[in-house]
Amino acid sequence: MCRVTRASRKARPTLDLGGANEASTSGSRALRRLGSELGGNPKFFSGVLADSTVLRFQTFVPTQDAYPDGSLLLGADLVEVAQVARSIATFGDRYLRRVFTDRELAYSAAEGRDPAPHLAARFAAKEATSKALRAGDAPLDWRWIEVVRGADGACGLLLRHGMRALAKRRGVRAFQLSMSHDGAYALAVVVGDTLRTRRR
Amino acid sequence: MSDEIRQILKEHGRLSVDAITLGDDDDLYKAGMTSHASVNVMLALEGKFEIEFPDRMLKRSVFETIASIRDAVAELKPG
Numbered sequence: 001m002c003r004v005t006r007a008s009r010k011a012r013p014t015l016d017l018g019g020a021n022e023a024s025t026s027g028s029r030a031l032r033r034l035g036s037e038l039g040g041n042p043k044f045f046s047g048v049l050a051d052s053t054v055l056r057f058q059t060f061v062p063t064q065d066a067y068p069d070g071s072l073l074l075g076a077d078l079v080e081v082a083q084v085a086r087s088i089a090t091f092g093d094r095y096l097r098r099v100f101t102d103r104e105l106a107y108s109a110a111e112g113r114d115p116a117p118h119l120a121a122r123f124a125a126k127e128a129t130s131k132a133l134r135a136g137d138a139p140l141d142w143r144w145i146e147v148v149r150g151a152d153g154a155c156g157l158l159l160r161h162g163m164r165a166l167a168k169r170r171g172v173r174a175f176q177l178s179m180s181h182d183g184a185y186a187l188a189v190v191v192g193d194t195l196r197t198r199r200r
Numbered sequence: 201m202s203d204e205i206r207q208i209l210k211e212h213g214r215l216s217v218d219a220i221t222l223g224d225d226d227d228l229y230k231a232g233m234t235s236h237a238s239v240n241v242m243l244a245l246e247g248k249f250e251i252e253f254p255d256r257m258l259k260r261s262v263f264e265t266i267a268s269i270r271d272a273v274a275e276l277k278p279g
Contacts, residue, residue, distance in 0.1 A: 095240075
C-alpha cells in the first residue's frame with residue numbers, strides 16, 4: 001500500500017499511500033466508485049515533507065460501518081500501573097469484577113505475582129481495542145474485551161456482546177495484540193485486520 | 201448533586217484542572233480524564249448515590265460532562 005514513485009526525472013519523489021492520488025483522474029474515479037459501492041466518501045490529502053517529498057494519501061471515511069478491503073485498524077494505549085494499584089486499593093473487588101474477567105484476574109494474580117502491572121497491560125489492551133474498532137460512543141463493558149493466552153503463551157483477544165458485534169460491523173475478522181510493561185507503565189498495541197483481500 | 205459529582209471528579213477524575221471550577225457542560229475528557237479514570241468515577245458515583253450503571257449507560261457520552269453525569273444519576277437514582 002505504500003510506495004515511493006517518480007513520475008518523471010524532474011518530478012519530486014512522491015510517497016503514495018494507497019494507490020490513487022488527487023491528480024489521478026482514473027484513480028479518483030475508481031475510488032469514487034468504491035466509495036459509492038461501500039456507501040462512504042473518499043478523502044484526499046497531500047503535503048510536502050522537509051526533503052521535498054510530496055506526500056499524497058487517501059483515506060476512506062465510511063458513512064456505513066464497514067471499512068474497505070484490506071484495512072488495518074490500529075489502536076494503542078498507555079496505562080500508569082500505579083493508577084490500577086490505586087483503583088484496586090480504593091474499590092477492591094468492585095473494580096476488579098467490573099473491568100476484568102475471571103481468567104484475566106486468575107492469570108494476573110497467579111504464582112504470587114503483583115497483579116497491577118498485568119492488569120494495567122490488560123486495561124491498555126481493552127482501550128487499544130476500542131480505539132482500533134473506532135468504538136466512539138458505543139456502550140462498552142470492559143469485560144466484553146478479554147485478553148486470553150494461548151498454549152504457546154501468546155496473547156490474543158476474545159470479544160463478546162457489543163464489542164463482538166462492533167468488530168463484525170467494522171469487518172474486522174482478526175486481531176493482533178502486543179503488550180508490555182516496565183516499571184511505572186504498561187502499554188498495548190492492537191491491530192484489527194479485515195482480511196478481505198490480499199494486500200499488494 | 202452537581203457539587204457532589206464535582207467532588208468525585210476531584211478525587212477520582214485525574215483532571216488537569218480543579219474539578220470545582222468546571223462548568224456543567226465542560227468536556228471532562230478534554231480536561232484530562234482518561235478511560236481508566238472514568239471507571240473510577242463510575243465506581244465512586246455508584247457508591248455515593250447507591251446506583252449501578254447498566255451496560256447501556258457505559259458510554260463515553262454519559263461521562264463526558266457534569267451535566268450528562270447528573271442526568272444519568274438522576275435517571276438511575278430511585279425517588
